[in-house]
Amino acid sequence: MNTIAVIGAGTMGNGIAHTFAQTGFTVKLIDLSEKNLDRGMATIAGNLDRMVSKGTISEDDKLKTIGNIITYTDLKDGVVGVDLVVEAATENVDLKLSIFKQLNDACSHNTILATNTSSISITQIGAVVAHPERVIGMHFMNPVPIMKLVEIIRGYNTSDEVTRLIMDLSVRLGKVPVEVNDYPGFVANRILMPMINESIETLYNGVAGVYEIDTVMKLGMAHPMGPLQLADFIGLDVCLAILNVMYDGFKNPKYAPCPLLVNMVRAGKLGVKSGEGFYDYSESKKAEKVAKMFA
Numbered sequence: 001m002n003t004i005a006v007i008g009a010g011t012m013g014n015g016i017a018h019t020f021a022q023t024g025f026t027v028k029l030i031d032l033s034e035k036n037l038d039r040g041m042a043t044i045a046g047n048l049d050r051m052v053s054k055g056t057i058s059e060d061d062k063l064k065t066i067g068n069i070i071t072y073t074d075l076k077d078g079v080v081g082v083d084l085v086v087e088a089a090t091e092n093v094d095l096k097l098s099i100f101k102q103l104n105d106a107c108s109h110n111t112i113l114a115t116n117t118s119s120i121s122i123t124q125i126g127a128v129v130a131h132p133e134r135v136i137g138m139h140f141m142n143p144v145p146i147m148k149l150v151e152i153i154r155g156y157n158t159s160d161e162v163t164r165l166i167m168d169l170s171v172r173l174g175k176v177p178v179e180v181n182d183y184p185g186f187v188a189n190r191i192l193m194p195m196i197n198e199s200i201e202t203l204y205n206g207v208a209g210v211y212e213i214d215t216v217m218k219l220g221m222a223h224p225m226g227p228l229q230l231a232d233f234i235g236l237d238v239c240l241a242i243l244n245v246m247y248d249g250f251k252n253p254k255y256a257p258c259p260l261l262v263n264m265v266r267a268g269k270l271g272v273k274s275g276e277g278f279y280d281y282s283e284s285k286k287a288e289k290v291a292k293m294f295a
């Protein structure tokens with residue numbers, strides 16, 4: 001496996017492209033517009049610069065990594081000849097089903113089709129392609145170049161062979177893969193999102209402020225980042241989408257998104273990526289705050 005395609009150059013897609021390219025893969029990075037691709041490439045370049053300045057990689061490694069990435073705005077062109085596709089487009093079930101239908105037509109039946117979805121059923125996605133045994137969840141964590149975990153999700157039809165290949169590939173990327181089954185939220189978000197939602201509910205109920213809630217969890221529970229700050233970093237729209245999938249999937253009110261989260265997403269306050277969420281990430285403060293999160 002040498003050439004892969006990544007669909008989506010947003011928060012996760014650019015991190016996934018970066019990680020594969022740094023390991024020596026040729027990466028075809030696909031998004032809807034040149035503007036999105038430029039933004040994704042600028043993020044990759046900025047993250048590589050930070051690694052060079054920390055001495056983690058050399059200037060030559062940086063240039064090689066960037067040189068391994070080719071950008072495309074056309075999905076069909078981007079997936080020609082690839083061994084693996086990792087889909088990291090917006091968390092929306094209809095969008096993902098439509099992308100996988102296109103992949104079914106554009107790729108060979110031997111191409112492994114992975115999705116980075118946080119919560120959407122791998123089995124449901126697999127059902128729209130021929131040979132669903134090659135569809136698998138490859139759930140990277142944010143920020144991808146730094147976080148070790150990859151949650152590997154087996155859909156109902158995913159084969160043992162594809163699971164083994166993707167587990168081995170994750171190790172080759174320097175990650176630690178963990179195999180789980182396909183139920184809403186898988187493991188990571190089934191546990192994380194109720195905590196984030198409860199933190200938002202605690203704020204909404206006026207029990208404490210943003211700083212206080214995050215400080216209780218950071219200093220009291222030894223979490224490296226408070227849950228509200230983490231929600232900002234994940235993207236409040238992504239958190240809302242995941243909670244809705246779990247709410248619908250389990251038909252259980254405990255997963256109902258807090259009205260404050262719903263309102264913030266409606267108001268365009270999506271966290272780091274929009275410049276404001278529970279914290280302010282206006283351009284002047286953004287780089288400093290994001291850097292501090294991972295100091």
Ligand SMILES: NC(=O)c1ccc[n+]([C@@H]2O[C@H](COP(=O)([O-])OP(=O)(O)OC[C@H]3O[C@@H](n4cnc5c(N)ncnc54)[C@H](O)[C@@H]3O)[C@@H](O)[C@H]2O)c1
Nearest residue numbers: 008009010011012013031032088089090091117118142234
């Ligand atoms: N944000 C996180 O912390 C996180 C963590 C793990 C997994 N995920 C999952 O990763 C996926 C991407 O999330 P994100 O946070 O990177 O979202 P994002 O909004 O930052 O980026 C999504 C990108 O997909 C692009 N896109 C949309 N439709 C497309 C299409 N048809 N073809 C090509 N590109 C398309 C958008 O233009 C955008 O650039 C989601 O499934 C999400 O649940 C997110």
